[in-house]
Amino acid sequence: MRSALDNPFSPGSDTVPDIWAGRTEQLSDWRDVIRPRRLAGLPERGRTVLGEPGLGKSSLVRRIAQEAAATGDWVTPQLRIPSGADPLKLVASAILRLADEAGLPSSREKRIAETLARVQAVAASGISLTLHKKDGPEPYTVLSGLLVEVGRAAIVRGNVALIHIDEVQNITDESALSQLLIALGDALTHEESVTVPGGARLNRSLPLAVYLTGLPDFEDMAGARKGATFARRFKTTTLTALDDDDIEAALQVFVLSGWEVPDGNGGVGRIRMEPDAAAAVVELCRGEPFLFQLAGERAWYAGTGDTITREHVLNGWRTARSEAIAHVERILARLPKRESEFVQAMAELPAHERSLTRIAKKAGYVKATDAGPTSQRLDTVRGIIGRGTLYTFRHRAVEAYLTGSWPNLD
Template identity: 25%
Template sequence: MDPISNPYTPGAGVRPYELVGRGEFIDGFDVALQRSGLRLAARSKILYGLRGVGKTVLLQEFVEHARRRKWLVIEMEARTGQSLMSVLVGQIFQELRDAGRTWSGETLTWVRRVFKAFSLTADPSTGTYSFEVDLEPASGHADSGDPDRDLPEMLGELVSLAGHHGVGLLLAIDELQEVDGPTLSSLNTTIHRMGQGPEPSPFLFVGAGLPSLRRILSEATSYTERLFEYWQIGPLSDDAIRAALKGPTTAHGVRWDPEALDAGVEFCRGYPYFAQVLGQRAWDVAEGTPIARDAVAEAIRYAGRDIDAGLYAARWQRATRGEQRFMQAMADSGGGPVLMSELVTALGRDRPAQLSPTRNQLISKGLVYAPDRGEVDFTVPGMAEFVKRQEVL
């Protein structure tokens, strides 16, 4: 069918035609948002899961819901080696500038002045940010240079501004596992403080990232298990995958042959990214409605190649030979989390410490993560099978 009108959305963070199978999380977030708006206790959320399971699109859905309620929203993506504070400064600036379109008055001016003081210490490299009217920085506020003090103060001012206008503040950070330990600790302190006091502040935090987040956060501060509600974003049910495959074509008056759909569901193994890749291929291959069995069989072959090329091959090639050998030993161990001690034996070493540099490199390249201490696993679903298909090194 016409590729120009192809309704599928393979990619990173690309909003699908319909966000299937995540209703429970969306409802849970809405309850938290409304409770928080009413200054009732509501816990911040951490979305964790493997690559391509749909964390970013869900996070964006939450952001959308907060915006619909006219909340202030600070959203960003953490990157390796980049200072979160400087990105945060830029995002706060944008939000405070945009706030000027609907709000005015002393509270807004005051928060902008605190922001100026904050930005000068938090990110001196970018110079001053200016609003329509030039403002004096509110010296002595959120500008001590200690993020443990400045971050809660700055965000606290934003929450007051939001509260003053009858809404709240949502802070949403994607790829949270990339944030360095000290900044995470300041972030945790901030979130913790927002929940204290005579009544909770209208503030919510949502973080998304790899399954190692739970451990990383609790290593940064001790009370995170109580601070956050952890939501595991796992594979979708077969029914949800069926809906992800079928939904986008319905609007075009195109059906899927039931057997073709079953074959598609089996191929996807619950991964929404696979559903988007397969759907896209099936649309292109199919002659018209219904999308037939043989068209899907052909699309599955193409989609398999697309996934190999787009998801696995680039990652595999990013690894050195030593790292590839390490991954082969992981894949050979049967899939799922592997103990480092097992890999020591498999790779003919004496101690786990000898493998630490390779393991750390693979973590920083984003290929593996540590689900728990002394364990490693692949970040991408199906990577073990791909690795097994590679030539033995």
């Protein structure tokens, strides 16, 4: 029996879903590159994970953080920056909690007690400390100072401290943004002198890792204008749609063995999915993580028996249509006018005619090269299109919405 309590699909935001698909590259980047390198004292940049709404940025880093916590690392919760809020306060409080976990408050060292007191002041007053400061260091120096202490404690413990700041595009105060990026960047690039077996001294990086997540707009705020320093200290990944193969693989558990649920009599039942039901989910969601969860959730509710059929998926999707439309419309509505006109023009051309020249002409540009910057942004910053001899859509739900009858089934 399928019940709401057992439904493993979770459309929404910020959840780490039970039915996880893909993102293997990013997960392995954490497991095989960032964590081992930072543990070994090797330099490794922070990560910025950007992408259009609903592509799974928050879920991805929450999953990485859960995995890290399970292996004994110290992790901050997902620090969501509300629009216009002072990020320094939020981040200072989070680093204080990391310091607690690291046992720093019980240290007898004067240096540490002073650092903690300074960060408490930042947690209370944030960026305004810069404006009203009489003497004493700027907030960013104070924050990176405590991070360095946390990093030193992590060396002793043999673990990593991971910081996740979400919705970074909401940091609108330039000076707060620059202080935050410098504080994190300084801690990441800090070199600690350590004694290795045999007595030699050498420099190592601290076992700290930083993830920033948010909308692609952040790239404009930090990337270009804050310039070279930020770009050298953080590596940016732009998430795009999931591969159909990955979604299919995620549903395989349903198709092969069935998803375990309590059977109501103290035992275990299994909910299966017919192969063509799974194929319908893959087809409907177009690689969008949010729409994948939505399609799955509705299919689960569309019947009560032990088998999810193709009919259930299609009936469920009918109830999801308006939400699916709203999701894609939100993405399109956020685009600046020129970008929006460009994708519209692109969608109006048949796939084999989508050259830059033709799209530019259709979008009303005098010269094709004039459309260059717009198309470049849609590709590299947003991941919505791909440029080549012929242009393609990488955001397949946007493509489906603009070019066909999707999300209608008929």
